Amino acid sequence: MRVLRVALVGGSAGLVALLGALAAPGARAQAPEPSPAAPAASWSPADCAACHEPAISGMHGTAHAGVQRQCASCHGDPGAHLKSVTETGEPGPAPSFRKKAPREQDGTCLTCHDKGRQANWHGGMHERRQVTCISCHSVHSFKSVQALLKTPRESDTCNTCHTQIRSKLMRVSHHPVREGLMGCASCHDPHDGTKPKMVSANWVNEKCLECHTEKRGPFLWEHAPVRENCMNCHDPHGSNHEKLLVAKQPFLCQRCHLNTRHPGTLYDATNSLAGPSRSNRAVEHACRNCHQNIHGSNAPSGPYLGR
Numbered sequence: 001m002r003v004l005r006v007a008l009v010g011g012s013a014g015l016v017a018l019l020g021a022l023a024a025p026g027a028r029a030q031a032p033e034p035s036p037a038a039p040a041a042s043w044s045p046a047d048c049a050a051c052h053e054p055a056i057s058g059m060h061g062t063a064h065a066g067v068q069r070q071c072a073s074c075h076g077d078p079g080a081h082l083k084s085v086t087e088t089g090e091p092g093p094a095p096s097f098r099k100k101a102p103r104e105q106d107g108t109c110l111t112c113h114d115k116g117r118q119a120n121w122h123g124g125m126h127e128r129r130q131v132t133c134i135s136c137h138s139v140h141s142f143k144s145v146q147a148l149l150k151t152p153r154e155s156d157t158c159n160t161c162h163t164q165i166r167s168k169l170m171r172v173s174h175h176p177v178r179e180g181l182m183g184c185a186s187c188h189d190p191h192d193g194t195k196p197k198m199v200s201a202n203w204v205n206e207k208c209l210e211c212h213t214e215k216r217g218p219f220l221w222e223h224a225p226v227r228e229n230c231m232n233c234h235d236p237h238g239s240n241h242e243k244l245l246v247a248k249q250p251f252l253c254q255r256c257h258l259n260t261r262h263p264g265t266l267y268d269a270t271n272s273l274a275g276p277s278r279s280n281r282a283v284e285h286a287c288r289n290c291h292q293n294i295h296g297s298n299a300p301s302g303p304y305l306g307r
Contacts, residue, residue, distance in 0.1 A: 205230055220302075223295060
């Protein structure tokens, strides 16, 4: 028992000597110091609500209300602003989101909204023309049921800038956009800048054929302009001619077929149904009186799309 006690005392002395050597100046290894705790935020959303109550209440029930840093996530740290208000009564450096540069505004939103269609925002027409996220969306005072838009309907938001398209939507022949059965996003993707005209398909015809499947084909006899682009003959935003046509028949067809097989006489007021020299080719549907399947035909005996 005595031998064991001496060994323990000697071991303790050696341990104390080792610790003293480590603590001496110039020692190679030093014990790591604990990092200081991060200071707690000196503000809370309740402080912001004291002045900005409508903005705070407007976010209730949305995903933005549950963001971890809440106001500071988008506006930046409001600490200096709150300190100035409470100590001097002056607003001080207000963390305004609108005063940020357009690219900085988009970068803030894309910090979270960087998946799906928004991933292709950069390089699109909207970004190049400095249209930012808050040009269409409102986090605090949105009017729409979905997407936090500034207007009740999606088309109203788009028509704020695209006034010429709005005038086409008011024409006699139109897609049911103003009736609310379709929206601009039915054909366009405002967040994707990788496609021409921001069409939400790889090709204009592919977008049209999503609804007009009977025109898809393949056909035994095809009409070249139809295969090339539906917009050769149709204006998808609206027209004063039937079926969204860009011109009235037979003038529409005569843009290409002026001197082929039929006489090249332009059908005008002199040889229309009401003119002095009536032509059976200008009655009612004009060229479609005979060429009914203008989009394509599978009839073996219909090379001219007549059946």
